[in-house]
Amino acid sequence: MTKHIPNFLTILRVLLIPVMILFFYLPFEWARFVACWVFVLAGITDFFDGYIARKYNVSSKLGAFLDPVADKLMVTTALVVLLQDHPTTLMMIATAVIVGREITISALREWMAELGSRSAVNVAMVGKIKTVFQMMAIGFLLYEADLWFIPVQQIGLGLLYIAATLTLYSMVVYLRAAWPLMRE
Structure with a gap:
């Protein structure tokens, strides 16, 4: 069971x-x-x-x-829905960075697995930290309404921008790990 x-x-x-x-x-x-x-x-x-x-x-x-x-389906869907609700340039950039990274790293992992080197791109700690910021950001942005005096949406946007920055950094970490095989 x-x-x-x-x-x-x-x-x-x-x-x-x-x-x-x-x-x-x-x-x-x-x-x-x-x-x-x-x-x-x-x-x-x-x-x-x-x-x-x-x-x-x-x-x-x-x-x-x-x-x-x-x-990836849950995060991407939530980001697209949120982008449609708040179509700002920064929101679009953060969404594109996060979704683009997910596609890139998924393709990289698949390619590395075909080469028998999947372990070179195992989940790194920065990826886990990125996920925490991403999930918190999306939760805040979905909730949106201020909670007492707490500006929930502004906090969510700040967390999303941090998540997008960590997303770019984590992508660099993964690509750097795969670079020796990519150069061949």
């Missing part, structure tokens, strides 16, 4: 994407709050699917494929 939980959580994360979109666009004052919490729930499933898979040694090939796909 435990061996199926990580894949179930990953599939649940994918299924939460249209739910998040639905609540984001509903014309109710509370809808953005719910969209934010759907995104947070998806982030929690991301943590627990990996934790359970490692703790109980129930990793699967399906899970190894689906987990990063689910993450």
